[in-house]
Amino acid sequence: MIDAGLKSPVTRKSGVALWRQIADQMRQAIGTGVLGADGRLPPEIALSERFGVNRHTVRSAIAALVQEGVLRAEQGRGTFVESRKRLSYPISARTRFSTGLRDQTRDRRSTLLADMVEPASSRVAEALKLTAGADVIRLETLSEADGRPVSRATSWFEAQRFAGFAKAYAKTSSITASFKQFGIDDYFRHSTLVSARHADAADLADLKLSPGAIVLVAVAINVDPEGKPIQFAETRFAADRVELTVSTEA
Amino acid sequence: MIDAGLKSPVTRKSGVALWRQIADQMRQAIGTGVLGADGRLPPEIALSERFGVNRHTVRSAIAALVQEGVLRAEQGRGTFVESRKRLSYPISARTRFSTGLRDQTRDRRSTLLADMVEPASSRVAEALKLTAGADVIRLETLSEADGRPVSRATSWFEAQRFAGFAKAYAKTSSITASFKQFGIDDYFRHSTLVSARHADAADLADLKLSPGAIVLVAVAINVDPEGKPIQFAETRFAADRVELTVSTEA
DNA sequence: TTTAGTTGTATAGAGCAATAGACAAATATT
DNA sequence: AATATTTGTCTATTGCTCTATACAACTAAA
Structure with missing residues (x-):
C-alpha cells in the first residue's frame, strides 16, 4: 500500500x-x-x-x-x-488557449455563450486605454477539454476597431484566428493578475463545480505588436482541474 | 448607499x-x-x-x-x-519578495522558522537538476507585511554549493542578500507554477487563516545567470490578502 | 463452499446550523 | 426628551451533521 x-x-x-x-x-x-x-x-x-x-x-x-x-x-x-490528472495552463508572452493545452488533451472546444456591445466600465476602459463609456464588445466564452469545462472567460474588445469580432469568433472558435481577420497576425500577453476565490453560483453552473470549490481568476491584457491593448479578459479556471504555469523566459 | x-x-x-x-x-x-x-x-x-x-x-x-x-x-x-486592501505580489523574471511589496506596505518582515539538511526528494532533485538523494538545505520561512502573515514558503538549495545558507538567511532575512554571500549577485525566476487549494491545518496556523480559507500555491525555480537552478521553492499565499501579478515583458 | 474483505442500507441519538420572534442596550436623529 | 436605527442577548423549534452499532449484499480468494 x-x-x-x-x-x-x-x-x-x-x-x-x-x-x-x-x-x-x-x-x-x-x-x-x-x-x-x-x-x-x-x-x-x-x-x-x-x-x-x-x-x-x-x-x-x-x-x-x-x-x-x-x-x-x-x-x-x-x-x-475515475479521472485524475490536472491540466497545466501556460501563461507567457505568447499565451493562447488552444496551443497551450494541445499536448495534454485529446479534445478541446470553445463555446461562445453570449456577446454584446456595451459602454466600457472604468475598469475595462482603463485596461484597454479607452475613454470610459466608449463602446466595447463583450464576449462570454466557455472552454472545455475532453468534455469537461476548464475555464469560463469574459473578454472585452474595442467596438470601433473590432466590429464583428463576435461573428468571427463564433465561426472560428478562436481568439487568435479572429484577430487575424482584423489584420493582427501576432499579439502578446502584456500582464496577468492571478487571484483565487470560492466559486460563486455562476461559476458552479458554468464550470459544473460542486459548492465550496475554488476558482483561479486570471485578469489579463493582450496587446498588439505596437503595444496597444486589444483584449481585456477575466478568466475563471476550475482550480481542481487546472494549474497555471508562468514561464518567465529571460 | x-x-x-x-x-x-x-x-x-x-x-x-x-x-x-x-x-x-x-x-x-x-x-x-x-x-x-x-x-x-x-x-x-x-x-x-x-x-x-x-x-x-x-x-x-x-x-x-x-x-x-x-x-x-x-x-x-x-x-x-477594519482592514481592506489586498497586496499585489509581482511574478516576473526578477521576482524578489521584499522589493515587490515595497511600495504597498509600511512594514515587512521575513522569519526563518526552521532549517535542515535532508536528502532531495525526486521532485526537488528534478527541479534543482541534482541526483535524487543528494543533500539539500531546506528553509521554512514566513513573510509578514504590516504585522499580518502574507506567505509561508518552503525552499530547497543544493547543500554542497550553499553550505551555511541558513545562517546567512537568519542574519540577513533576505534570499537575495544570502545569495550574494555565495557570489551570486543576480538571479532569475525561471518558472512559476500557480495553483489554488483549500488551506490545510498547517496553513491555517502559519498564516492565521480561518478554516475554509484559500491559499494560492506558487512553485518556483530560480536560476543563476548561467541558467543553473539554485533555488526551488513552494510558497503558500493567503488568497484573501494577496494577488499575483504576472508581468510578461516581451 | 467457505471465509474474509469491501461497499450498501437502516436506525437511533447528540450536537451544530438555521429560522423565528421578542426584547435589551447603545447610538444617532428629530 | 422622544423616536428611530442598529447591534447584542435570549429562548424555542426544526433540520442537517456526525457518531455508533448492526447487518445485508457483493466480490475475491482460500
Whole structure:
C-alpha cells in the first residue's frame, strides 16, 4: 500500500462539514497523485481512521466525489479513481488557449455563450486605454477539454476597431484566428493578475463545480505588436482541474 | 448607499454552512471594495435580505470576520471595515519578495522558522537538476507585511554549493542578500507554477487563516545567470490578502 | 463452499446550523 | 426628551451533521 500513516487533519466547528473537508482533501490528493495513484482508493475503514472520523462521514465525502465523476464505487470490490490528472495552463508572452493545452488533451472546444456591445466600465476602459463609456464588445466564452469545462472567460474588445469580432469568433472558435481577420497576425500577453476565490453560483453552473470549490481568476491584457491593448479578459479556471504555469523566459 | 440590489446567492445543503459562505463572500467583497467601500457595512437586516437568510445567520458571518480582524462591530452604531486592501505580489523574471511589496506596505518582515539538511526528494532533485538523494538545505520561512502573515514558503538549495545558507538567511532575512554571500549577485525566476487549494491545518496556523480559507500555491525555480537552478521553492499565499501579478515583458 | 474483505442500507441519538420572534442596550436623529 | 436605527442577548423549534452499532449484499480468494 502506498498511503502510509499520513495524518490528514480536519477541523470541527468551522462551518465546513467534515465530509466536505474530506472530499476537498481527497480530490486534491487524487489530483496530485498522492491518493489512489494505482487507480484504487484505500477501503472506507482505513480512510475513516486516517481522517479520524466515522466511516459514514467518509462515505458522504466519497458519495460527493462519485457525483462529481472523480470516483466510482463498486460494491464488494472497492472504490476507484475515475479521472485524475490536472491540466497545466501556460501563461507567457505568447499565451493562447488552444496551443497551450494541445499536448495534454485529446479534445478541446470553445463555446461562445453570449456577446454584446456595451459602454466600457472604468475598469475595462482603463485596461484597454479607452475613454470610459466608449463602446466595447463583450464576449462570454466557455472552454472545455475532453468534455469537461476548464475555464469560463469574459473578454472585452474595442467596438470601433473590432466590429464583428463576435461573428468571427463564433465561426472560428478562436481568439487568435479572429484577430487575424482584423489584420493582427501576432499579439502578446502584456500582464496577468492571478487571484483565487470560492466559486460563486455562476461559476458552479458554468464550470459544473460542486459548492465550496475554488476558482483561479486570471485578469489579463493582450496587446498588439505596437503595444496597444486589444483584449481585456477575466478568466475563471476550475482550480481542481487546472494549474497555471508562468514561464518567465529571460 | 452604494450597494444596490446585488443578489448574492448562497447554496444550501452543500456541506458549507451558510454563515461561512456569507463570511467568505463578504471578505472577498470587502477586499475588492465592492462592500463597505465607505468603511461602513450595511445594517444586518439589509444584509440578511440581500443574502436571503435570517439575521442571525448574517450575525454569525460577521462574528467570524470580527474574529479575523476584518470587521469591527459597535452596538448602536454599526459595523465597520477594519482592514481592506489586498497586496499585489509581482511574478516576473526578477521576482524578489521584499522589493515587490515595497511600495504597498509600511512594514515587512521575513522569519526563518526552521532549517535542515535532508536528502532531495525526486521532485526537488528534478527541479534543482541534482541526483535524487543528494543533500539539500531546506528553509521554512514566513513573510509578514504590516504585522499580518502574507506567505509561508518552503525552499530547497543544493547543500554542497550553499553550505551555511541558513545562517546567512537568519542574519540577513533576505534570499537575495544570502545569495550574494555565495557570489551570486543576480538571479532569475525561471518558472512559476500557480495553483489554488483549500488551506490545510498547517496553513491555517502559519498564516492565521480561518478554516475554509484559500491559499494560492506558487512553485518556483530560480536560476543563476548561467541558467543553473539554485533555488526551488513552494510558497503558500493567503488568497484573501494577496494577488499575483504576472508581468510578461516581451 | 467457505471465509474474509469491501461497499450498501437502516436506525437511533447528540450536537451544530438555521429560522423565528421578542426584547435589551447603545447610538444617532428629530 | 422622544423616536428611530442598529447591534447584542435570549429562548424555542426544526433540520442537517456526525457518531455508533448492526447487518445485508457483493466480490475475491482460500
